[in-house]
Amino acid sequence: MKSEILLDAIGEIREAFIHEAAADSRRSRFWLKTAIAAAAVLILCFAAIFITRLGHRTPPVPPPELGPLISEAPAGASKEENILWYHNLSFTDEAASYDSPATVDLCVFRDAVFTDEEIDSAVLRLQEAGWTDMTSTRYHDGSLVFFSQPERDPKTLDETIEAKRNSPAGITDADVEHARQFISDSGLDQLIFEKTSVTLVLEAAPARNDVVFYGYYDGLETGSYIRMSFYDNGDLAEAKLYAVVPEKRTVSALPLAEAKEHAFRGILYGGGDDYEPHEVRSVRFEYRDGLPYYILTLDETVANGPVELRALAIDFSLIENDERLHAQWAKQFDLP
Amino acid sequence: MNDSEIVSLYWARDEAAISESDAKYGAYCRSIAWNILQIDEDADEIVNDTWLGAWNAMPPHRPSVLSTFLGKITRRLSLKRWRFKNARKRGGGETALALDELMDCIPDGKSVDEHLEVEHLSRVIDDFLAGLPKAERQVFVRRYWYMSSIAEICRQYGFSKSKTESMLHRTRKKLLVKLNEEGVFL
Structure with a gap:
C-alpha cells in the first residue's frame, strides 16, 4: 500500500522532531501538573483569607485565570497522568453494607523459565507429529518462547493474503482446531502444568484474530498464555508461549471503608476522562493480576457501560517493596 | 542512570x-x-x-x-x-486509521524502488517538517510517528478534536503539495 511507504518514511525522520514531540508533550503535562498544584495552593490561600474574613462577610473572588485549572481537578477526585483517583466517595445504603472479608489471598506471578531441553523436546514431539521444519527461539530470559514453521508456498500465501484483505476479521473454527492440535502434539499444556500448576483455557475472542489460550491457577487469570496464528494450509505461522509460576499467600484484608479512599480508574489510550464523582451503587470483590480488589460500580454510565472503580483490598505496604507484585498492581492502571 | x-x-x-x-x-x-x-x-x-x-x-x-x-x-x-x-x-486500530489518512498525501504517478523511495521521502518530509509551525509539526509527529489517537493528542496539547483534525488535514494537504513539488511519485 502506498501510504505504508509514506509511514515508513515518516519513521525515519530527524530524531530532533521525534524528541521534540515527546519532550514537549511531557513538558506540557509537567506544566499542567505544576499549574494544578499552583492552583491548589492559591485555592488554599484564598480559603484561608476567606476564613479569616468570615466576620466581614466578604466573599472570596478567585482570579479569573483559575477557572479552567480548577475544572481539571474537581473536588472528590484528582488526576495523575492517566489515572483518576477518587476520594470521599459516597455510597448507597446497600453498597455501604458490603461485608469486607477478614483475609484475602494474593498471588505473586514469577516468570517461568523454560530450558533448552524442554523446548527441544516440544519441537521434537511436534516434528514427530508432522509439524515439519518447526523452529523455536527462547528469548533472553527464557520466559518467552517463539515457535514457527516457514511459509511453504509463498505464491499461494500471497494470493490468500490478498483475498483475506477484504474478508471479515476473526479466527475460524479451523484455526481453533489447528491450535488444539498444536498444543496436544507439542505437550506444552502438560509441560506448563508440571512447571507452574497453571491450566490453559481457550478464550474465544474472534476480534483478536489469533487463537489464545490463557493460563489459570486456582481460578485466577495469571497472565500466562500461548497465542497462535496459522496459514490457511494449517501450518503454524507463529506461536508465542509465556508462563508464570504462581505463589499464593493469605493476608489480612483492608476493609472497604479504608480501601475506598484509594479508589481509582485508568484512562489511558485516548479514553475519555470526563467524570463526576457519583455515588457508588454496588460493590463486588475480584482478583485482577493476582491481587484482590473491591470493584465499585458508580451510578454513572458511559457509552461502554457502567463506570467501575477499583480499590486495592490489601495494605499497599504489602506490595510496594515487591517488584513483581508492584508490577502486577501497576497493570491495573493499564499503563504502558 | x-x-x-x-x-x-x-x-x-x-x-x-x-x-x-x-x-x-x-x-x-x-x-x-x-x-x-x-x-x-x-x-x-x-x-x-x-x-x-x-x-x-x-x-x-x-x-x-x-x-x-x-x-x-x-x-x-x-x-x-x-x-x-x-x-x-x-489489524485495525490507530495504524489503519493513520494509513487511511495518509492516502490524502499520495500523489498520482509511477512506482519506483521502495527502499530508494523511503530514503528520499524521509529527506523530503524532514524538510517539510522543518518548515512547519512548531505546533503543527508536533501534532503531525504525534499522529504519524507515535501513532497517538486523536483523543490522546487533544489531551496532550489541549486542542479540541475539530481543531486537531483540521490541523492534521491541512498538514496532509500541504505535504501533498510538497511531494508534488519535489516530484515524488508513490
Whole structure:
C-alpha cells in the first residue's frame, strides 16, 4: 500500500522532531501538573483569607485565570497522568453494607523459565507429529518462547493474503482446531502444568484474530498464555508461549471503608476522562493480576457501560517493596 | 542512570543494559508499540524485541539520543508485526486509521524502488517538517510517528478534536503539495 511507504518514511525522520514531540508533550503535562498544584495552593490561600474574613462577610473572588485549572481537578477526585483517583466517595445504603472479608489471598506471578531441553523436546514431539521444519527461539530470559514453521508456498500465501484483505476479521473454527492440535502434539499444556500448576483455557475472542489460550491457577487469570496464528494450509505461522509460576499467600484484608479512599480508574489510550464523582451503587470483590480488589460500580454510565472503580483490598505496604507484585498492581492502571 | 551509562552497558555486553533500558524507557516504548498494535501481549513482546534489537545494534551503534533510538526500533518492529497480522486478516486500530489518512498525501504517478523511495521521502518530509509551525509539526509527529489517537493528542496539547483534525488535514494537504513539488511519485 502506498501510504505504508509514506509511514515508513515518516519513521525515519530527524530524531530532533521525534524528541521534540515527546519532550514537549511531557513538558506540557509537567506544566499542567505544576499549574494544578499552583492552583491548589492559591485555592488554599484564598480559603484561608476567606476564613479569616468570615466576620466581614466578604466573599472570596478567585482570579479569573483559575477557572479552567480548577475544572481539571474537581473536588472528590484528582488526576495523575492517566489515572483518576477518587476520594470521599459516597455510597448507597446497600453498597455501604458490603461485608469486607477478614483475609484475602494474593498471588505473586514469577516468570517461568523454560530450558533448552524442554523446548527441544516440544519441537521434537511436534516434528514427530508432522509439524515439519518447526523452529523455536527462547528469548533472553527464557520466559518467552517463539515457535514457527516457514511459509511453504509463498505464491499461494500471497494470493490468500490478498483475498483475506477484504474478508471479515476473526479466527475460524479451523484455526481453533489447528491450535488444539498444536498444543496436544507439542505437550506444552502438560509441560506448563508440571512447571507452574497453571491450566490453559481457550478464550474465544474472534476480534483478536489469533487463537489464545490463557493460563489459570486456582481460578485466577495469571497472565500466562500461548497465542497462535496459522496459514490457511494449517501450518503454524507463529506461536508465542509465556508462563508464570504462581505463589499464593493469605493476608489480612483492608476493609472497604479504608480501601475506598484509594479508589481509582485508568484512562489511558485516548479514553475519555470526563467524570463526576457519583455515588457508588454496588460493590463486588475480584482478583485482577493476582491481587484482590473491591470493584465499585458508580451510578454513572458511559457509552461502554457502567463506570467501575477499583480499590486495592490489601495494605499497599504489602506490595510496594515487591517488584513483581508492584508490577502486577501497576497493570491495573493499564499503563504502558 | 543516564543514557550514556546505559549505552556503555550495551557496549560492555552487560545484560544490566536491558533492565536499565526497561526501567527508563519501557513505558515509552510500550506506548509506541501499543498505539500501533493495540494488543497488550503484542506490545509487551515488541518491547522485549526492542531490547534485543538494541543489544544487536550496540555496538557498533552509539546513539546520541537513546530514547528516540529505542523508539525507532519499537516503531519499526511494531509496524512489521502489524503488517504481518494485517496480512493474515488482522489489524485495525490507530495504524489503519493513520494509513487511511495518509492516502490524502499520495500523489498520482509511477512506482519506483521502495527502499530508494523511503530514503528520499524521509529527506523530503524532514524538510517539510522543518518548515512547519512548531505546533503543527508536533501534532503531525504525534499522529504519524507515535501513532497517538486523536483523543490522546487533544489531551496532550489541549486542542479540541475539530481543531486537531483540521490541523492534521491541512498538514496532509500541504505535504501533498510538497511531494508534488519535489516530484515524488508513490
